[in-house]
Amino acid sequence: MQDIKIDYTNIMAPAIGKANGLIEENFTALSFRADKIHDDLVSRRKSGDKPFYDLPYKIKEAKELIKAASTIKKNFSNMVVLGIGGSALGTTAMLTALGRPMHNFVSSRKRGGVRLFVADNIDPDEFGALLSTLKLKDTVFNVVSKSGSTAETMSQFMIVLDLLKNKLGRGWKKHLILTTDAKEGILREIADTYRLKTFVVPDGVGGRFTAFTPVCLLPAASAGIDILGMLKGAARMDERCRTGDLRKNPAYLFASIHYLQDTLKGKKMTVMMPYSYRLKDVADWFRQLWAESLGKARDIDGNPVHAGQTPIKALGATDQHSQVQLYVEGPFDKLFCLLEVESFKTEMPIPEPFEDQPGISYLGGQSLNRLIAVEKDGTEYALTTNNRPNMTIKLPEVSAHTLGQLLYMLEVATAFAGGLYRVDAFDQPGVEFGKQYAYAMMGRAGYEKKKAEYESGKSKKRLVV
Amino acid sequence: MQDIKIDYTNIMAPAIGKANGLIEENFTALSFRADKIHDDLVSRRKSGDKPFYDLPYKIKEAKELIKAASTIKKNFSNMVVLGIGGSALGTTAMLTALGRPMHNFVSSRKRGGVRLFVADNIDPDEFGALLSTLKLKDTVFNVVSKSGSTAETMSQFMIVLDLLKNKLGRGWKKHLILTTDAKEGILREIADTYRLKTFVVPDGVGGRFTAFTPVCLLPAASAGIDILGMLKGAARMDERCRTGDLRKNPAYLFASIHYLQDTLKGKKMTVMMPYSYRLKDVADWFRQLWAESLGKARDIDGNPVHAGQTPIKALGATDQHSQVQLYVEGPFDKLFCLLEVESFKTEMPIPEPFEDQPGISYLGGQSLNRLIAVEKDGTEYALTTNNRPNMTIKLPEVSAHTLGQLLYMLEVATAFAGGLYRVDAFDQPGVEFGKQYAYAMMGRAGYEKKKAEYESGKSKKRLVV
Numbered sequence: 001m002q003d004i005k006i007d008y009t010n011i012m013a014p015a016i017g018k019a020n021g022l023i024e025e026n027f028t029a030l031s032f033r034a035d036k037i038h039d040d041l042v043s044r045r046k047s048g049d050k051p052f053y054d055l056p057y058k059i060k061e062a063k064e065l066i067k068a069a070s071t072i073k074k075n076f077s078n079m080v081v082l083g084i085g086g087s088a089l090g091t092t093a094m095l096t097a098l099g100r101p102m103h104n105f106v107s108s109r110k111r112g113g114v115r116l117f118v119a120d121n122i123d124p125d126e127f128g129a130l131l132s133t134l135k136l137k138d139t140v141f142n143v144v145s146k147s148g149s150t151a152e153t154m155s156q157f158m159i160v161l162d163l164l165k166n167k168l169g170r171g172w173k174k175h176l177i178l179t180t181d182a183k184e185g186i187l188r189e190i191a192d193t194y195r196l197k198t199f200v201v202p203d204g205v206g207g208r209f210t211a212f213t214p215v216c217l218l219p220a221a222s223a224g225i226d227i228l229g230m231l232k233g234a235a236r237m238d239e240r241c242r243t244g245d246l247r248k249n250p251a252y253l254f255a256s257i258h259y260l261q262d263t264l265k266g267k268k269m270t271v272m273m274p275y276s277y278r279l280k281d282v283a284d285w286f287r288q289l290w291a292e293s294l295g296k297a298r299d300i301d302g303n304p305v306h307a308g309q310t311p312i313k314a315l316g317a318t319d320q321h322s323q324v325q326l327y328v329e330g331p332f333d334k335l336f337c338l339l340e341v342e343s344f345k346t347e348m349p350i351p352e353p354f355e356d357q358p359g360i361s362y363l364g365g366q367s368l369n370r371l372i373a374v375e376k377d378g379t380e381y382a383l384t385t386n387n388r389p390n391m392t393i394k395l396p397e398v399s400a401h402t403l404g405q406l407l408y409m410l411e412v413a414t415a416f417a418g419g420l421y422r423v424d425a426f427d428q429p430g431v432e433f434g435k436q437y438a439y440a441m442m443g444r445a446g447y448e449k450k451k452a453e454y455e456s457g458k459s460k461k462r463l464v465v
Numbered sequence: 466m467q468d469i470k471i472d473y474t475n476i477m478a479p480a481i482g483k484a485n486g487l488i489e490e491n492f493t494a495l496s497f498r499a500d501k502i503h504d505d506l507v508s509r510r511k512s513g514d515k516p517f518y519d520l521p522y523k524i525k526e527a528k529e530l531i532k533a534a535s536t537i538k539k540n541f542s543n544m545v546v547l548g549i550g551g552s553a554l555g556t557t558a559m560l561t562a563l564g565r566p567m568h569n570f571v572s573s574r575k576r577g578g579v580r581l582f583v584a585d586n587i588d589p590d591e592f593g594a595l596l597s598t599l600k601l602k603d604t605v606f607n608v609v610s611k612s613g614s615t616a617e618t619m620s621q622f623m624i625v626l627d628l629l630k631n632k633l634g635r636g637w638k639k640h641l642i643l644t645t646d647a648k649e650g651i652l653r654e655i656a657d658t659y660r661l662k663t664f665v666v667p668d669g670v671g672g673r674f675t676a677f678t679p680v681c682l683l684p685a686a687s688a689g690i691d692i693l694g695m696l697k698g699a700a701r702m703d704e705r706c707r708t709g710d711l712r713k714n715p716a717y718l719f720a721s722i723h724y725l726q727d728t729l730k731g732k733k734m735t736v737m738m739p740y741s742y743r744l745k746d747v748a749d750w751f752r753q754l755w756a757e758s759l760g761k762a763r764d765i766d767g768n769p770v771h772a773g774q775t776p777i778k779a780l781g782a783t784d785q786h787s788q789v790q791l792y793v794e795g796p797f798d799k800l801f802c803l804l805e806v807e808s809f810k811t812e813m814p815i816p817e818p819f820e821d822q823p824g825i826s827y828l829g830g831q832s833l834n835r836l837i838a839v840e841k842d843g844t845e846y847a848l849t850t851n852n853r854p855n856m857t858i859k860l861p862e863v864s865a866h867t868l869g870q871l872l873y874m875l876e877v878a879t880a881f882a883g884g885l886y887r888v889d890a891f892d893q894p895g896v897e898f899g900k901q902y903a904y905a906m907m908g909r910a911g912y913e914k915k916k917a918e919y920e921s922g923k924s925k926k927r928l929v930v
Contacts, residue, residue: 009928085786101594105569121783122840124833126742128811129566149824152782155815155836158829162816186824207786250930268733268798269775277591288787295791308795310734312777317617318586320899321550321672322753326760329895330773333733346593350620351627359614359651362909364623368589371620374906375587375899381919382898430794433847434785434840441839444827454846463474465715 002396003236004405006250009391010380011257011335016387019265020332026260027246030420034252037419038244051204052411055212056234056404062227065199065214069221072114075174076140079114080130081219082156083144085288086207087179088120090216090407093285097278097403098225113224114140122152131160136167136175144179144215146201148187151438157187173197179214206426208289211407226400233404241412251412258335258413259420261389262309267335270309271327274339275316275376278398282339283313286410293414293425300422307421309335317375324379328386336383336390340376343397344369467861468701469870471715475845476722476800481852484730485797491725492711495885499717502884503709516669517876520677521699521869527692530664530679534686537579540639541605544579545595546684547621548609550753551672552644553585555681555872558750562743562868563690578689579605587617596625601632601640609644609680611666613652616903622652638662644679671891673754676872691865698869706877716877719856723800723878724885726854727774732800735774736792739804740781740841743863747804748778751875758879758890765887772886774800782840789844793851801848801855805841808862809834 013021045053072079081091095116100106104115119130141160145153164172179199180187191198199214210216212234217227241251261267270290272283295308314323316338327334350371352364363371376392383390395402418425440447440454478486510518537544546556560581565571569580584595606625610618629637644664645652656663664679675681677699682692706716726732735755737748760773779788781803792799815836817829828836841857848855860867883890905912905919 005929007927007929009926012928084783088783089787101591102598105598121742121780122833122837123740123742124809124811124813124837126566127833128813133567133570151825151828151836151840152786154825155828155833158815158818158825159813159833161818186819186822189822190819248930253930268796275588277586277588291788291791291795295795297794306794306796308791310777310791310795310798312775315586318549318553320896321617322554323756324899325893325895326756326773326775327895328898329762329771330756330760330775331733331771334775344589346589348589348593348624350623353623353626354651354655357651357654358910360616360619360623362904362907363616363620366907368587368592368620368624371616371903371907372587372589374903375616377906378899378902381902382895385898386895428790430790430792430847430851431785433793433850434789434843437843437846438836438839439827441842442827442831442836445823461474462472463477464470464472465713465718 001401004402005394006253007392008257010384011389011391015384016389020387020389022260030256031246034246035244037416041415051202052209056231056238062231065217065221072140072222076114076138077108078134078139079116079142079219079222080139081118081142081144082153084120084152086210087144087215088118089285089288090211091219092118093281094216094220094225095223096281097398098400099223111224114222116219116223119156122155140175142177142179142219145187146181148180148185208292209411229400230404233401234408237405237408251409252416255413255417255420258309259417261335267333268309269312269334271312271314271334272337273314273316275372276341276398279339280315287311287313289410289414292428294417294421294423296423300424307423317372320379328382338390338392340392340394341398342394466866469867470859471718471856473722473856475849475855480849481854485852485854487725495721496711499711500709502881506880516667517674521696521703527696530682530686537605537687541579541603542573543599543604544581544607544684544687545604546583546607546609547618549585549617551675552609552680553583554750554753555676556684557583558746559681559685559690560688561746562863563865564688576689579687581684581688584621605640607642607644607684610652611646613645613650673757674876694865695869698866699873702870702873716874717881720878720882720885723774724882726800732798733774734777734799736777736779736799737802738779738781740837741806741863744804745780752776752778754875754879757893759882759886759888761888765889772888782837785844793847803855803857805857805859806863807859
């Protein structure tokens, strides 16, 4: 069981110069505030205010999920998750990382679990195709919404419910599993009325912090993923994150580097670039975590700040042929976090068919494993030479244990970064604007006045070419 | 055959205020330079220096591709494209937009063409799984590299060649199609030696401008996509882009808005956010086009500029639950380009099973089609109310004709933006840093001195937590 590591050599001035690199004193100057933020988080954790911290220890609950998953695997070949945002991104990240590559394509024996589809959008062509492609009788739907009022998810649910009743008749109930609040909300009421199978989204755990709850763990376990291994990894990271020392706590180090590079060096974007297909969707999951937690109009005192570093997902080596030109030569406005995997599961040797072609013969006798490692080093070299701050998170391998560590570290980093930026990392007031609009325009009762207001507020004169 | 439109009402000061919105005079002030850039591009097109402009008229060549595709469809169920960057992104964009949703999952009759896999990375787990999942005898490999020296693609090719020879014996040749330079390079030599089937990457068309060449059109046609329809759409857009008038030429308008918002209003990022799953990978294709063309250290006179707006891909409605919090409340550093589809292929009505639940009953009797349209309007409203510049590209539907228009418009916009930013939009010198490094470290002959140099240049003392 190996630990993941952060190499931050190339964040510092000796590697990339003073204009873009940090110096030791930057961290020292932060340590007084860091101690206070740490103490505050520790006491909030103790008081039960931040239950996400203790999720890695819910072993009993995880074992129940594994039992449920085993029944699901017996009865169904396909699971479709109806969920969006925090109810989708963690599940997708786990599937891509720990499912078999081409998971949904291969036989059930090779997969070791259900095919898993995360339906996190309402595009009618896409959702329609999914429903018409899967055999309904082999498919279970996991509806995920804490409140039960998420418009996208509930619309999908209403469509699926109707379809199940029409096509399967009396057996429809066993094709539905609802993951929602323990006591309240529309989905809970519906579950009670129809006696549907449910799992609970724990109180006080916001959508983007639900990786280690049934929201993600039930679909993951159903797909054959080792969820206990992930929890163990998360618990191991929790151990490493107990210290308040910025330079020892990996999560605090990650957050501090981001905060210092943003506020002192103008790095308004942070690019997460895994050199591993398996970690591709971790970058997407992190994108929500960082953006929604820290992108805030007001600080905790209510003063306007318009804070928030923009997280960008990239993929190595692919994006070397798309984004690296900009990363290396463009504005000095980005910080880079490369993810490196030290050992892949497959070894792919490159044969030597073209020994007389010097332009490619050097590749023969080597391996894709070596090539992707060298290309990662090459990007690190190119970024560093061009004075672009970059760090590398090294995973000994992609496993349940390392993924658990990584996700938990990024969650703790986000909570701590909220303290550094002095914003509430756990709310999302800005999402309301669009929601209110949608309620009004879809004709929800009580929004009639708002609707009139929206309609009158629209520009009459449109500029169109 | 309807035209796509750009609505740029919410880019302007009357909609979002003077601090973030443009005024008419901004465009007027640009028109003198715009005329000169236009004249220059027109004369370069005439002289044959920018052949990408005339690709929509290569109808004879396209018909040959369709003929070839028809043979491919007869002989194979799967095509794997071995290509990266410009040799992959356009193909993927076309497949997602115009293939059937869940294309690779459904029967060949429904698909109307081969299953299409774009292998644009060298992750050994991912590539290994692809090769071991597909039935080799049903699979054709399209190797795409103009120079034939792209390390990632050529490594894949060497692996595949070996596999084909070992597993299929004498029949291996018909499983390979090479798309490469007409006369030069390693792949051309190999094709000549072994008498392999080839298609040509036209001279003077850089990787990211190859959408309307065999690079993308052969795999697209093989997957059953209407490539003549795309060319017609592109030709229609070409017609609309013949004028030098910034406010009439859609490509120039798109480019000018980006340039003005970047240089006058500090919008260092541009977010392309399609409200359509089908257009998701157009945003990824555009991301290469914009980043690699405009992200440059030096201007055309050789002066340091470190130019380049960062393109970001997002997806509606999904990212409303991930990124919109940051977009609406965070820093005023982004410009938004929403893509709207006016008519989907599928109508997905929402039934009314919960009439007594006011929190969701308003959705019943409506449709996913209406919901996604309202959510797009909601995001537009939220952005505009919070003074975030946003425009919408409206597609009457996603079809070969509209996609052809869109891709061609973005190509012309990029060429024109190169003129505005005064950079060479057609080179990519920054990609060399990492390439040289990889050559040296992989032991390519002639790079021995470089290797020693790189190794001695590395920080001995690593900072690791």
